[in-house]
Amino acid sequence: MATGIVEEFLELKSETDADLLAMQCGDFYEFFAEDAEIVGEELDLTVSQKSSHGSSYPMAGVPIDDLTPYLKALVERGRRVAVADQYETEDGHAREITRVVTPGTLLETTDAEAQYLAAIVREEGADGDPYGLAFADVTTGRFLLTTAADAAAARAELYRFDPVEVLPGPNVRTDDELLDGLRENLQTTVSLPETASFEPGRARRAVRERFGTETLDSVGLDSEPPIRAAGAALAYVEGTGAGVLASITRLTVYGSTDRVELDATTQRNLELTETIRGGEDGSLLATIDHTVTNAGSRLLREWLTRPRRDREVLERRHDAVEALAAAPIERDHLREILTDAYDLERLAARATSGSAGARQLLSVRDTLGLIPHLSEAIAGTPLADSPVAAVVDAPDRETAAELRSELDEALAEDPPSSVSSGGIIARGHDAELDELIDRHEEAKRWIDTLAEREKRDHGLSHVTVDRNKTDGYYVQVGKSVADQVPEHYREIKTLKNSKRFVTDELAEREREILRLEEARSDLERELFGELRDRVGDAAALLQDVGRAIAELDALCSLAEHAAGNDWTRPSLAEPGELAIEAGRHPVVERTTDFVPNDLRLDEDRGFLIVTGPNMSGKSTYMRQAALITLLAQVGSFVPARAARIGLVDGIYTRVGALDELAQGRSTFMVEMQELSKILHSASEESLVILDEVGRGTATYDGISIAWAATEYLHNEVRARTLFATHYHELTALADHLPRVENVHVAVDDGDGDDDRGVTFLRTVREGPTDRSYGVHVADLAGVPDPVVDRAGTVLDRLRQEKAIEARGGNAGLADASGDETTQVVFDLSSGSFESDAASGSGSGPETMREATETGGPAEALTDGDPSRGVGGSDEGADGSGRTDPAVDPEVESVLEELADVDVEETPPLELSGRIQEWQRRLTDGE
Numbered sequence: 006m007a008t009g010i011v012e013e014f015l016e017l018k019s020e021t022d023a024d025l026l027a028m029q030c031g032d033f034y035e036f037f038a039e040d041a042e043i044v045g046e047e048l049d050l051t052v053s054q055k056s057s058h059g060s061s062y063p064m065a066g067v068p069i070d071d072l073t074p075y076l077k078a079l080v081e082r083g084r085r086v087a088v089a090d091q092y093e094t095e096d097g098h099a100r101e102i103t104r105v106v107t108p109g110t111l112l113e114t115t116d117a118e119a120q121y122l123a124a125i126v127r128e129e130g131a132d133g134d135p136y137g138l139a140f141a142d143v144t145t146g147r148f149l150l151t152t153a154a155d156a157a158a159a160r161a162e163l164y165r166f167d168p169v170e171v172l173p174g175p176n177v178r179t180d181d182e183l184l185d186g187l188r189e190n191l192q193t194t195v196s197l198p199e200t201a202s203f204e205p206g207r208a209r210r211a212v213r214e215r216f217g218t219e220t221l222d223s224v225g226l227d228s229e230p231p232i233r234a235a236g237a238a239l240a241y242v243e244g245t246g247a248g249v250l251a252s253i254t255r256l257t258v259y260g261s262t263d264r265v266e267l268d269a270t271t272q273r274n275l276e277l278t279e280t281i282r283g284g285e286d287g288s289l290l291a292t293i294d295h296t297v298t299n300a301g302s303r304l305l306r307e308w309l310t311r312p313r314r315d316r317e318v319l320e321r322r323h324d325a326v327e328a329l330a331a332a333p334i335e336r337d338h339l340r341e342i343l344t345d346a347y348d349l350e351r352l353a354a355r356a357t358s359g360s361a362g363a364r365q366l367l368s369v370r371d372t373l374g375l376i377p378h379l380s381e382a383i384a385g386t387p388l389a390d391s392p393v394a395a396v397v398d399a400p401d402r403e404t405a406a407e408l409r410s411e412l413d414e415a416l417a418e419d420p421p422s423s424v425s426s427g428g429i430i431a432r433g434h435d436a437e438l439d440e441l442i443d444r445h446e447e448a449k450r451w452i453d454t455l456a457e458r459e460k461r462d463h464g465l466s467h468v469t470v471d472r473n474k475t476d477g478y479y480v481q482v483g484k485s486v487a488d489q490v491p492e493h494y495r496e497i498k499t500l501k502n503s504k505r506f507v508t509d510e511l512a513e514r515e516r517e518i519l520r521l522e523e524a525r526s527d528l529e530r531e532l533f534g535e536l537r538d539r540v541g542d543a544a545a546l547l548q549d550v551g552r553a554i555a556e557l558d559a560l561c562s563l564a565e566h567a568a569g570n571d572w573t574r575p576s577l578a579e580p581g582e583l584a585i586e587a588g589r590h591p592v593v594e595r596t597t598d599f600v601p602n603d604l605r606l607d608e609d610r611g612f613l614i615v616t617g618p619n620m621s622g623k624s625t626y627m628r629q630a631a632l633i634t635l636l637a638q639v640g641s642f643v644p645a646r647a648a649r650i651g652l653v654d655g656i657y658t659r660v661g662a663l664d665e666l667a668q669g670r671s672t673f674m675v676e677m678q679e680l681s682k683i684l685h686s687a688s689e690e691s692l693v694i695l696d697e698v699g700r701g702t703a704t705y706d707g708i709s710i711a712w713a714a715t716e717y718l719h720n721e722v723r724a725r726t727l728f729a730t731h732y733h734e735l736t737a738l739a740d741h742l743p744r745v746e747n748v749h750v751a752v753d754d755g756d757g758d759d760d761r762g763v764t765f766l767r768t769v770r771e772g773p774t775d776r777s778y779g780v781h782v783a784d785l786a787g788v789p790d791p792v793v794d795r796a797g798t799v800l801d802r803l804r805q806e807k808a809i810e811a812r813g814g815n816a817g818l819a820d821a822s823g824d825e826t827t828q829v830v831f832d833l834s835s836g837s838f839e840s841d842a843a844s845g846s847g848s849g850p851e852t853m854r855e856a857t858e859t860g861g862p863a864e865a866l867t868d869g870d871p872s873r874g875v876g877g878s879d880e881g882a883d884g885s886g887r888t889d890p891a892v893d894p895e896v897e898s899v900l901e902e903l904a905d906v907d908v909e910e911t912p913p914l915e916l917s918g919r920i921q922e923w924q925r926r927l928t929d930g931e
């Protein structure tokens with residue numbers, strides 16, 4: 006038994022694995038010892054010293070009513086906080102831990118965003134075993150389960166839900182890569198509940214207890230991993246106490262057949278909900294979110310991160326957006342009504358967990374009351390014939406109206422915030438309560454008029470009747486008349502100028518009033534509890550209405566953006582087609598004078614190689630294609646004059662990997678892992694965006710990989726692909742692969758020679774480009790003038806000397822002495838350097854393929870556009886000594902002789918003589 010308050014605190018603390026303990030001491034929650042120092046620091050609370058049994062302990066406290074914001078702040082910093090409440094006992098009071106608040110189980114959040122707790126398990130942990138994932142949002146009651154085929158798919162789901170807290174199962178706890186990635190990219194709290202809760206039998210029982218066997222059957226949940234994740238999540242929520250588990254009411258099992266595959270990398274690359282630098286401003290969501298309710302904003306985010314493939318669903322959303330976009334006055338009216346809506350999903354969760362107060366139930370009442378207004382705002386307008394009307398009509402309107410009037414009839418108009426103070430329930434709701442109130446009021450009236458009566462009956466002046474904590478009700482008489490009081494007055498206190506008295510009748514009335522007050526408060530509490538339970542029982546209805554409001558809000562938001570930014574309705578086409586007329590980038594167009602561009606991909610033209618100088622707009626062009634496709638499959642209009650969008654099953658991107666460096670993987674390794682994932686996962690119905698694949702390694706390896714990946718995507722995967730590259734060699738692929746075409750982003754380069762006089766046109770044209778204009782970009786970037794000037798001179802020299810210069814393939818293919826278009830290739834089969842002109846078509850993909858097949862380094866040797874060395878897209882020396890492409894003629898002639906030598910036929914002595922001779926010539930040349 007603890008002897009002092011600090012000892013009691015420490016004892017309770019030892020019972021919990023929470024990071025901090027808040028212990029109720031009367032009207033305060035106190036933190037002691039180390040906990041006090043932590044909260045003092047983190048929450049800026051005053052830390053004082055408390056002495057206990059000869060020792061002194063730091064102590065910090067917050068008033069009872071203020072605990073929630075402090076808890077929230079601690080939890081948002083990733084702390085798990087146990088709360089010990091005080092309760093009365095026969096011999097005083099005692100305390101016990103009633104709940105543990107963690108980031109994923111905090112009910113009292115006010116943030117708009119969903120607050121997911123995720124559990125993730127993996128079957129035995131062997132390669133190829135699927136992952137099971139459960140996502141619970143206690144603030145809205147949503148509980149979603151799914152299976153992910155591999156780690157990448159699991160990561161994609163985690164990224165999409167962006168959980169605030171993650172519970173890794175036993176096999177996942179050793180996966181440092183996954184956990185570090187979560188901590189870093191999602192800044193989530195990783196908690197480790199006992200592993201037994203992930204155990205299949207126990208987990209299944211937990212799920213059955215919560216949702217019933219029938220639900221399990223009806224949602225088709227029969228695979229083990231998601232059940233294990235679900236069981237662990239439920240056990241964890243239950244373990245945190247205070248009825249939070251009751252808020253979880255909706256079980257959804259989802260698969261991936263109806264949604265567009267978007268892996269974590271792609272969600273990040275496309276900056277759907279946050280930018281690559283972090284932060285929401287500048288993301289697609291922040292740009293298009295004009296919702297006026299929290300639920301609407303959450304839903305829009307869900308739509309955006311989970312585009313659909315179901316044509317019917319999408320057409321319906323497009324119809325709704327079209328109708329709303331064309332009806333600005335009605336849209337404004339609807340949005341104005343929606344502004345008054347409270348977050349019904351969250352209120353339902355508060356009601357089911359028993360934590361909703363009277364004001365929350367009033368919010369439920371008021372929000373239910375909006376439905377008829379919304380209906381009226383639609384009736385008789387063009388919206389009435391659109392799916393917008395169906396959205397509002399979807400919930401059970403009759404039951405909603407009944408619940409609304411029940412709440413209206415039961416709740417007082419301006420109830421106090423605390424349930425215990427009485428005055429919550431309206432008159433007329435309960436006869437017994439009404440009677441209690443009548444009697445209470447009558448007794449109070451008797452008291453209120455007592456002073457007057459006493460003055461009149463006993464001829465006293467200076468009489469007042471009042472009440473305080475120590476004396477209860479009393480009659481106070483001025484000293485001057487105190488000796489005139491009647492006999493039945495009993496004196497209880499003498500003050501300076503007056504005396505206080507009680508009478509038997511007054512004492513009796515006082516007892517009656519106290520009895521009535523207590524009875525009234527008990528009865529009100531009971532009636533309120535019943536009412537709250539009824540609202541909790543109607544959680545599904547509230548969720549339906551909440552959903553309708555969220556959906557209407559999200560659709561209005563899409564319409565608002567479409568109308569305000571001249572977006573157009575996309576028409577949905579068969580997979581494989583993508584035709585965009587005057588398309589724009591949905592985010593960049595907001596801040597730039599944007600130059601629109603067309604894009605066409607179809608059966609005969611499935612793969613575009615996008616070339617163009619640095620900074621010309623290649624990435625923007627490709628991202629806009631991905632975003633327009635994605636927006637169409639969200640149900641939104643798109644930034645274009647016209648668009649036909651073939652439905653895709655997935656969007657895959659490979660764009661730069663800046664942020665992965667923090668995780669200790671090399672840029673190139675990440676690049677290759679992402680490429681590998683795309684080559685494995687994409688299908689004929691996917692859209693693939695590759696931005697400069699292969700640039701993270703030596704030039705020739707890079708070109709070879711890019712070349713081979715292109716062939717594979719074109720021949721095997723057959724996905725629609727946009728591939729931006731500075732390797733102009735790749736443009737030759739268009740001559741060899743039937744569905745590959747070149748496009749380039751045009752620039753105006755003035756006189757054509759000086760890279761520093763370039764104007765970016767941002768216009769995409771057919772065909773390849775031949776230069777990178779890297780020097781110009783270096784200049785723009787503020788590289789010091791002497792360096793830029795020198796780079797220009799070197800570039801000129803290189804061009805004049807036409808030293809091993811590469812020019813993209815189909816442009817007039819080459820005579821070795823002619824200008825601009827020579828491509829020099831090291832042909833493994835002949836063992837010699839060959840120009841395009843000399844090798845003919847053999848220098849094309851065949852050469853590359855051979856190179857790859859023989860397992861040797863794919864030596865499609867060109868040194869690329871020399872300007873790359875300055876413009877920053879080349880990785881520099883590759884170990885082959887080609888950093889200076891101006892090859893000495895002497896060296897060149899040695900190489901030619903070397904290539905011509907027939908090793909089989911030349912006698913060894915002669916061979917060694919010739920080698921010595923070459924060595925001499927090479928050393929002399931130095």
Ligand SMILES: Nc1ncnc2c1ncn2[C@@H]1O[C@H](COP(=O)(O)OP(=O)(O)OP(=O)(O)O)[C@@H](O)[C@H]1O
Nearest residue numbers: 593597598599600618619620621622623624625767
């Ligand atoms: N169509 C356009 N209209 C107006 N501005 C554009 C357009 N396309 C791109 N831009 C602007 O041009 C800049 C460069 O674009 P982007 O990053 O797409 O170039 P890039 O060719 O991919 O460059 P790099 O090869 O160096 O990676 C961006 O700041 C972008 O805002």
